[in-house]
Amino acid sequence: GIQVEQSPPDLILQEGANSTLRCNFSDSVNNLQWFHQNPWGQLINLFYIPSGTKQNGRLSATTVATERYSLLYISSSQTTDSGVYFCAVDRRGSQGNLIFGKGTKLSVKP
């Protein structure tokens, strides 16, 4: 099956810094999503981005489908950005079914 690898596994930033999170996947995908899990466990969808670039406030994401990777950019980080960021891609032959990477744990210090 498709493999999803995220890097780095852990990231510590000072408030105000910028960061880039990476997601590599081993096969072509029709669906790629980025999620944020806050320290209390709630997951929120950030982007649906199987290709191209999207921006939402201080967050943006780019997926280069031909090279099988996606990047999540966080600018001017805030302490509320802390948590775990997951990349998920579609599972072949099963609509709506996602495979998750292991995540990048981000800690933003004041």
Added chain:
Amino acid sequence: DGGITQSPKYLFRKEGQNVTLSCEQNLNHDAMYWYRQDPGQGLRLIYYSQIVNDFQKGDIAEGYSVSREKKESFPLTVTSAQKNPTAFYLCASGGLRITDTQYFGPGTRLTVL
């Protein structure tokens, strides 16, 4: 308010006992999912359902069972056959199109004593 609710938030179980986790959604989503999350790990799929009265095994279904008698509800039973049930359990729902996102409940933290 539309959303997904899970209960209870915390659950303690003695070894050998079955326990049922509740998941309800009022988003009118066709598909529902159960995931397990262990510390430092991603989400692993336990079971999913795309239609009432039908469900499919995910990657780690052994020791778990589900039912889908109503569109809104997808309870998960952790049976005594599950060897290491202590984990964080997340329920999600979504549409059936490949472009649809999944919406997650707040999770249930299960601890086996």
